[in-house]
Amino acid sequence: MGERLTKSDVEKIQAEIDHRKLVERKELIEAVKEARSHGDLSENFEYHAAKKEKNRNESRIRYLERMLKNAVIVEDHSASDEVGLNNTVEIYCEDDDEVETYRIVTSVRGSSLNGLVSIESPLGKALLGHKEGDRVFVKVNADFGYYVVxxxxxxxxxxAEDQIRSF
Structure with a gap:
């Protein structure tokens, strides 16, 4: 199974692919041509750097295209009082006696350091479909878990309200 993406995720990834193909690819090919014209390629750092950047761009395009090819489109079907995709959730961690705030997002956007929790993560899976006041067990692995409220x-x-980093 591929990445679980929203329609918005797919649009943003496609926009990046288009930009890389139509804008960056042309610029990088020109940079390689320019560096090649400077002479001896065996000692031409600019040529090797330009070639490496061009290859990096092509690799990124292939990666994003493969991601879209295998993607599964997901939508939020949660009730108005339930935790769902793209919702912000304030939770109380009983073990740490702390309150934390997270946004539930698709796996490609997950970044717990930035408060973005993937729907594929243990916390994301545990929270989905629950309501305010629910005490939820977050199963980390077979031997460990914890409760949050x-x-x-x-x-x-x-x-459109997303403040999510680029892919």
């Missing part, structure tokens, strides 16, 4: 669920009206 959902304090607040903030519904996001549209993905």
């Amino acid at each position: 959902i304090r607040k669920v903030i519904k996001t009206e549209s993905e």
Whole structure:
């Protein structure tokens, strides 16, 4: 099974692919041609650097195209009072006696250091479908888990409100 993406994720990835193909590819090919014209290729650092950057761009294009080819489109079907995709959730961690806030996102956007929790992560899986006030067990592995209490669920009206990093 491929990455679980929203329609917005697919659009952003396709936009990056188009930009890399139509803009960056042309610029990088020109940079390689320019560096090649400077003479001896065996000692031409600019040529090797330009070639490496061109290859990096082509690799990124292939990676993104493969991601889209295998993607599974997901939508939020949660009720208005349940935790769902793109919702912000305030939770109380019983073990740490701390309140933390996370946004539930697709796996390609997950970044727990930035408060973005993937729907594929143990915390994301545990929270989905629960309501404010629910005490939820987060199973990390076969031997370990912990409890959190959902304090607040903030519904996001549209993905346009995302403040998510680029892919």
